[in-house]
Amino acid sequence: xxxxxxxxxxxxxxxxxxxxxxxxxxxxxxxxxxxxxxxxxxxxxxxxxxxxxxxxxxxxxxxxxxxxxxxxxxxxxxxxxxxxxxxxxxxxxxxxxxxxxxxxxxxxxxxxxxxxxxxxxxxxxxxxxxxxxxxxxxxxxxxxxxxxxxxxxxxxxxxxxxxxxxxxxxxxxxxxxxxxxxxxxxxxxxxxxxxxxxxxxxxxxxxxxxxxxxxxxxxxxxxxxxxxxxxxxxxxxxxxxxxxxxxxxxxxxxxxxxxxxxxxxxxxxxxxxxxxxxxxxxxxxxxxxxxxxxxxxxxxxxxxxxxxxxxxxxxxxxxxxxxxxxxxxxxxxxxxxxxxxxxxxxxxxxxxxxxxxxxxxxxxxxxxxxxxxxxxxxxxxxxxxxxxxxxxxxxxxxxxxxxxxxxxxxxxxxxxxxxxxxxxxxxxxx
RNA sequence: GCGGUAUUGGUGAAGCGGUUAACACACCGGUUUGUGGAUCCGGCACGCGUGGGUUCGAUCCCCACAUACCGCCCCA
Numbered sequence: 212x213x214x215x216x217x218x219x220x221x222x223x224x225x226x227x228x229x230x231x232x233x234x235x236x237x238x239x240x241x242x243x244x245x246x247x248x249x250x251x252x253x254x255x256x257x258x259x260x261x262x263x264x265x266x267x268x269x270x271x272x273x274x275x276x277x278x279x280x281x282x283x284x285x286x287x288x289x290x291x292x293x294x295x296x297x298x299x300x301x302x303x304x305x306x307x308x309x310x311x312x313x314x315x316x317x318x319x320x321x322x323x324x325x326x327x328x329x330x331x332x333x334x335x336x337x338x339x340x341x342x343x344x345x346x347x348x349x350x351x352x353x354x355x356x357x358x359x360x361x362x363x364x365x366x367x368x369x370x371x372x373x374x375x376x377x378x379x380x381x382x383x384x385x386x387x388x389x390x391x392x393x394x395x396x397x398x399x400x401x402x403x404x405x406x407x408x409x410x411x412x413x414x415x416x417x418x419x420x421x422x423x424x425x426x427x428x429x430x431x432x433x434x435x436x437x438x439x440x441x442x443x444x445x446x447x448x449x450x451x452x453x454x455x456x457x458x459x460x461x462x463x464x465x466x467x468x469x470x471x472x473x474x475x476x477x478x479x480x481x482x483x484x485x486x487x488x489x490x491x492x493x494x495x496x497x498x499x500x501x502x503x504x505x506x507x508x509x510x511x512x513x514x515x516x517x518x519x520x521x522x523x524x525x526x527x528x529x530x531x532x533x534x535x536x537x538x539x540x541x542x543x544x545x546x547x548x549x550x551x552x553x554x555x556x557x558x559x560x561x562x563x564x565x566x567x568x569x570x571x572x573x574x575x576x577x578x579x580x581x582x583x584x585x586x587x588x589x590x591x592x593x594x595x596x597x598x599x600x601x602x603x604x605x606x607x608x609x610x611x612x613x614x615x616x617x618x619x620x621x622x623x624x625x626x627x628x629x630x631x632x633x634x635x636x637x638x639x640x641x
Numbered sequence: 642g643c644g645g646u647a648u649u650g651g652u653g654a655a656g657c658g659g660u661u662a663a664c665a666c667a668c669c670g671g672u673u674u675g676u677g678g679a680u681c682c683g684g685c686a687c688g689c690g691u692g693g694g695u696u697c698g699a700u701c702c703c704c705a706c707a708u709a710c711c712g713c714c715c716c717a
Contacts, residue, residue: 215707218708274642274714274715275715292717327642327716328642328714329709330712331710331711332717333715334717339717406714470716494717495716495717496717497717498717521717524717525717550675550676579669580670581676581677583670584676584677585676586676586678588676590678593677596677598676602675610676612676617677
């Protein structure tokens with residue numbers, strides 16, 4: 212094999228692309244109900260945009276960024292996630308201006324890139340759908356975002372989800388907690404795993420994310436961030452929980468949950484699912500939260516934001532694993548069987564006529580025998596077959612056959628060309 | 642970035658250091674020549690991921706590389 216697709220990428224072929232269209236279309240329709248509008252931003256951005264937003268110590272920046280220098284010696288990165296580019300666009304286009312109603316709500320859909328080792332549901336090029344809402348600090352907006360994500364899964368027929376939430380608090384809360392965590396972990400430094408020792412120096416909160424067995428006792432006994440929330444942060448979080456309750460949304464508070472990107476604060480959440488398709492136990496399929504400092508960080512006003520991102524590859528794996536059938540309808544109305552080269556012109560006119568009436572039609576282009584053409588018509592599940600040969604050509608007629616009933620009738624070409632929809636309707640029921 | 646397993650036709654796959662690379666599905670053709678979903682018959686890899694090496698000889702042994710899958714890291 213001479214050429215192969217780049218590592219960690221995949222071709223989405225017919226048969227599979229219909230499923231993609233379905234989940235994408237479902238998202239578009241649902242998000243429109245929530246008054247979120249699509250935004251399309253570049254697939255690559257200035258490297259610094261991602262470095263700034265994700266945090267210099269995050270893995271995304273330190274080892275997963277798909278970056279390169281372009282011919283103008285600009286440091287470019289393929290977007291590893293959607294939020295940073297959207298925030299950049301929000302700021303650059305001054306979408307925070309007074310002419311736009313707040314919150315400013317957008318969604319995006321498209322490929323993301325991370326340079327890492329591919330595995331099931333994890334590729335270098337993967338796709339996310341995500342939403343962002345700017346300009347309101349209301350806890351109700353946090354809840355709207357969570358509820359919308361859940362509604363999406365519900366619409367697709369996915370159940371048995373688990374919603375985990377946590378609060379990282381505001382800047383002060385985080386600072387206080389960070390110190391408390393360091394004070395707690397430092398004495399145990401030598402007992403921590405190697406990775407966690409590094410995390411402690413760079414980003415102590417990430418120690419809580421550790422899955423190393425030796426870290427577990429310390430993670431379990433670590434101080435909870437919820438005890439370090441300022442009154443304001445506490446109030447916000449309590450309100451979020453109350454509002455979730457009022458919508459009857461089940462959730463668990465996981466005070467050790469830390470999201471991979473540093474820009475989050477206040478509410479963070481993950482929607483997890485327990486499916487073998489994605490590995491053992493509960494796996495995150497959707498994650499999000501608040502990022503109140505990010506707009507300012509990227510040069511905009513001090514405005515808040517909240518959103519989520521959702522991995523489409525994982526979603527599709529999940530749909531397959533749950534045996535959820537994607538409604539696909541691309542049946543064929545008419546297959547034209549032409550017998551002999553002399554019918555080539557009329558066959559083409561026939562399929563075009565049917566298509567012009569707004570129906571689907573196809574024909575043979577390989578000059579195959581009638582039997583073979585019928586076989587194909589059957590395989591593609593054509594409702595009707597229109598046959599034309601020398602005899603029909605001479606009489607200016609066609610044979611019109613219902614594949615379901617086997618019934619066949621001779622119809623004048625003139626009649627067919629002017630009244631196809633009526634003929635179609637007449638035979639459809641029979 | 643680290644470790645493990647794998648790589649045979651359109652697909653699922655069997656196979657052994659040695660002159661025809663099983664079998665099945667799909668596809669194509671035929672079954673008295675203008676009609677489908679059945680049966681039967683026939684065709685369909687000068688080639689076994691790529692590049693080297695060992696050997697009289699390699700798809701089967703060795704090395705490197707590529708890719709896929711699994712685990713770690715991390716995450717969607």
